[in-house]
Amino acid sequence: xxxxxxxxxxxxxxxxxxxxxxxxxxxxxxxxxxxxxxxxxxxxxxxxxxxxxxxxxxxxxxxxxxxxxxxxxxxxxxxxxxxxxxxxxxxxxxxxxxxxxxxxxxxxxxxxxxxxxxxxxxxxxxxxxxxxxxxxxxxxxxxxxxxxxxxxxxxxxxxxxxxxxxxxxxxxxxxxxxxxxxxxxxxxxxxxxxxxxxxxxxxxxxxxxxxxxxxxxxxxxxxxxxxxxxxxxxxxxxxxxxxxxxxxxxxxxxxxxxxxxxxxxxxxxxxxxxxxxxxxxxxxxxxxxxxxxxxxxxxxxxxxxxxxxxxxxxxxxxxxxxxxxxxxxxxxxx
Numbered sequence: 088x089x090x091x092x093x094x095x096x097x098x099x100x101x102x103x104x105x106x107x108x109x110x111x112x113x114x115x116x117x118x119x120x121x122x123x124x125x126x127x128x129x130x131x132x133x134x135x136x137x138x139x140x141x142x143x144x145x146x147x148x149x150x151x152x153x154x155x156x157x158x159x160x161x162x163x164x165x166x167x168x169x170x171x172x173x174x175x176x177x178x179x180x181x182x183x184x185x186x187x188x189x190x191x192x193x194x195x196x197x198x199x200x201x202x203x204x205x206x207x208x209x210x211x212x213x214x215x216x217x218x219x220x221x222x223x224x225x226x227x228x229x230x231x232x233x234x235x236x237x238x239x240x241x242x243x244x245x246x247x248x249x250x251x252x253x254x255x256x257x258x259x260x261x262x263x264x265x266x267x268x269x270x271x272x273x274x275x276x277x278x279x280x281x282x283x284x285x286x287x288x289x290x291x292x293x294x295x296x297x298x299x300x301x302x303x304x305x306x307x308x309x310x311x312x313x314x315x316x317x318x319x320x321x322x323x324x325x326x327x328x329x330x331x332x333x334x335x336x337x338x339x340x341x342x343x344x345x346x347x348x349x350x351x352x353x354x355x356x357x358x359x360x361x362x363x364x365x366x367x368x369x370x371x372x373x374x375x376x377x378x379x380x381x382x383x384x385x386x387x388x389x390x391x392x393x394x395x396x397x398x399x400x401x402x403x404x405x406x407x408x409x410x411x412x413x414x415x416x417x418x419x420x421x
Contacts, residue, residue, distance in 0.1 A: 090205040094157035099194040100206055101164035102187065102267055110161040120162070121282055129159045133166035134286050140186035141179070141293055147193045172272035173280040173287045177373030179294060180271045188264035192256065207255075210262045214255055218247035231261055295343070305344055309417060311409035312395035313387050314338055324357040330382070330390040336371040338381040338406055346372055381406055 097106040120126040132155055155163070164187070171179045195203050207214045219227075221243060228236045235241075242249040250258075280287070310318070317335045320327060327335075339349045346368050353364045371379055383405045387393045393400075403409045 090201055092202065092205070096202060098157045098160040100191055100209075101161045102191070102263065103206070103209055106161045107165070110158050110165060113158040114162055117279065118282070121166075121279075125156075125159055126162075128155060129162040130166055130283075130286065132160065132163035133170055134290070136163060136167040136186070137170050137179070137183060137290055138293065140182040141290070141297060143182075147190050168271060168273055169275055169279065170283060170287055170290060172275045173283050174291050174294075175272065176291075176294065177272075179290070181268060184264045184268035184271065187267050188260045191263050192260040195259065196256070207259050210259065210266060212255065212259050212262055214259075216250070216255070218244070218249045219258075221246055221248055224248040227258060227262060227265070230265070231257070305339075305342055305348075306414060306417070309410055309413035311406040311413075312397055312400065313384075313393050314406060316394035317392070318352060318355070321353060322355045326358075328390070331392055332367060333371055333379070334382050334387065334390075334392055334406075336368055337379045338410075340372045341381055341407060342410060 092100075092103075092105060094109065097103065097109055100106060101110075114120045121130065167183060171183050191206070195206060198206070204214050221238070224241075225238060238248070307315075307318075314335060317327065317331055320331070321335075335352070336349055339352065340346075346365065349368045349372070350361070350364050353359060353368070354361075373379070382390075382392075384393065384400070384403065387406070399409060399412060403412060
């Protein structure tokens, strides 16, 4: 497609290859760049990007008003990817990907039609299409939560999924998110992560603070009966199924416990294997590249893990909702 974006347009879409090529022309050595004044400015802007992603900021401004040069603004996107990769938490990676996709979608909404078509084409989507091949559609929508995106709820004809007006914009945003997320985390040299440690430490602290604000301090007495039953089974020496280990690990990780704390829970088992436990806990917690969410009550029932159901269980459909409910009840009573 014969369109050339200028520097001020490229900063809106730093994931494009044209944007990255612009930044590379001005950054020959990453270590030298990070040690320079322009590098300091780009790093500060990168931290702003990650913090905005953490705080779910959805208010964007035209980066033309920023003091940074276009190549440094684009470099800040690249450094933001380094920061989340060094932190090593998959949820942070996902948040950055969603933030950058939302940001790009914001600018695309007011973009010239030719530029909008070019950006969409660059990520593999035709803005003029009224339908999308089923195979392409199925590949694109698995992380879209609204039920209207499920294939069974779509109008499918002759191998194509018909699209409603406005849906193409949502699919472009989702495609951008998927592209960014699939590229992360990066394999960052240890020396670079050490150089970025002061900033990544701030980011990790902010992330932990958010977990505490959402769930508060971990209170075992507020655990849902199913999770308590799994912990009791571990203590009794019962060999949990894979789904049982997955459920308890993903639950404890989501409410704010770190890998070592979760491993301590499994250490209650008489046949505790430290190496195997750490491997499994780290994998489920996202160290392998995918962070998992705890299974819902319906899934727990399907796998026979719903135990000691009480009256409060009738009010929720997810173990995390039960945990929040019980903590709120205890807080009010105290």
